[in-house]
Amino acid sequence: MLKNLCQKMFGRSLWVYHANSGGCNGCDIEVLNALTPYYDVERFGIKLVGSPRHADVMLCQGPAMRSTAQALKRAYDAMPAPKLVFAIGSCACGGGLWFDSYSVIGPVEKIIPVSYYIPGCPPRPEAIIYGVAVALGLVDKKTAPVAFKELELPIPQYHPGDLRGEGELVVYEKAEKV
Amino acid sequence: MSILSKLGETLVCLKAGRVTLPYPAEAKPLPEKFRGRPIFDATKCIGCAGCANNCPAREILVYDVCQEIRILKYLGRHCAYCGRCADVCPEKAITMSQEFENGTNQIGDIQQRLELFMSTCQRCGRCFKEPSVLEQLKMKGYRFDDLENERWIFRSQATLKGEPAVDDLKIELD
Numbered sequence: 001m002l003k004n005l006c007q008k009m010f011g012r013s014l015w016v017y018h019a020n021s022g023g024c025n026g027c028d029i030e031v032l033n034a035l036t037p038y039y040d041v042e043r044f045g046i047k048l049v050g051s052p053r054h055a056d057v058m059l060c061q062g063p064a065m066r067s068t069a070q071a072l073k074r075a076y077d078a079m080p081a082p083k084l085v086f087a088i089g090s091c092a093c094g095g096g097l098w099f100d101s102y103s104v105i106g107p108v109e110k111i112i113p114v115s116y117y118i119p120g121c122p123p124r125p126e127a128i129i130y131g132v133a134v135a136l137g138l139v140d141k142k143t144a145p146v147a148f149k150e151l152e153l154p155i156p157q158y159h160p161g162d163l164r165g166e167g168e169l170v171v172y173e174k175a176e177k178v
Numbered sequence: 179m180s181i182l183s184k185l186g187e188t189l190v191c192l193k194a195g196r197v198t199l200p201y202p203a204e205a206k207p208l209p210e211k212f213r214g215r216p217i218f219d220a221t222k223c224i225g226c227a228g229c230a231n232n233c234p235a236r237e238i239l240v241y242d243v244c245q246e247i248r249i250l251k252y253l254g255r256h257c258a259y260c261g262r263c264a265d266v267c268p269e270k271a272i273t274m275s276q277e278f279e280n281g282t283n284q285i286g287d288i289q290q291r292l293e294l295f296m297s298t299c300q301r302c303g304r305c306f307k308e309p310s311v312l313e314q315l316k317m318k319g320y321r322f323d324d325l326e327n328e329r330w331i332f333r334s335q336a337t338l339k340g341e342p343a344v345d346d347l348k349i350e351l352d
Binding site: 037038039040043090091093094095096097099107115116117118119120121123124126127128129130131132133134135138141142143144145146147148149 | 197198199201202205206215218220234235253254255256257258259277278279280281282283284285286287288289290291292293
């Protein structure tokens with residue numbers, strides 16, 4: 001549903017607003033690097049705007065801090081209705097290294113709903129462009145959760161329940177497999 | 179301000195050429211020591227929890243669900259890709275890959291979960307990895323627990339009850 005909405009609403013271009021709520025400026029520099037002629041995101045119609053009222057997409061960097069959470073919430077509310085929020089960097093995705101510090105509330109999704117995550121500390125400009133491309137439906141996401149489970153016992157298991165017979169004539173049923 | 183200076187500017191611009199990188203078509207080669215997402219190899223992992231102890235973001239969680247199975251969980255939410263887990267791993271089971279295109283719409287996509295089969299300590303009842311290959315066979319289905327009668331005891335179905343020690347375990351990631 002979100003994808004269809006994206007394709008309908010953001011068919012032509014995304015105007016991004018760049019919000020830092022207490023990060024270390026690492027992700028800021030990478031986002032600005034993605035906007036320079038070297039990566040030239042205006043090819044894809046992505047443009048930086050100075051006010052959240054003009055923006056379709058909010059690029060969040062930095063964790064939600066106690067001092068900036070209200071301002072972040074206000075900036076989110078000021079955006080017009082079909083809006084997306086990108087959490088860029090480890091701080092915005094999960095709170096960063098200092099996620100349990102007294103002044104950090106946590107990831108930005110505790111304050112505003114986040115639609116796309118771009119982890120990295122900081123993410124490369126290519127990673128940011130890739131994340132925006134995933135949101136636009138141009139490429140598929142590469143990541144998937146990995147779960148490793150121990151296989152069902154690689155060698156056959158001796159079990160007393162499979163013993164048949166009595167006395168000296170006890171036979172183990174699955175003897176060939178052992 | 180003369181026309182000559184404008185011509186000079188044009189020359190400079192022509193000399194610079196094109197700087198835009200053809201990123202989506204072909205990626206710029208990464209530097210050799212670039213650290214991307216850590217990849218956990220379950221076949222090499224011995225469950226020593228050294229990575230969990232060394233992680234500055236406390237991103238790797240290790241906990242036992244029963245007496246034989248230890249679960250190692252990498253959440254990846256606030257990982258800083260510092261590579262300390264790969265440095266400290268004695269079996270080199272963690273490699274820092276060069277994957278950086280991790281943009282996703284669900285944060286649980288970067289999660290990794292290993293379920294490791296361990297032996298049970300006779301004294302404290304907690305999991306540990308057997309040192310030798312022969313002893314590791316015991317972990318494949320049964321263990322040599324009953325020392326008095328020298329009998330194999332099959333793996334228990336019981337699970338450990340109680341609150342998890344780490345608060346992060348309660349975070350349910352889809």
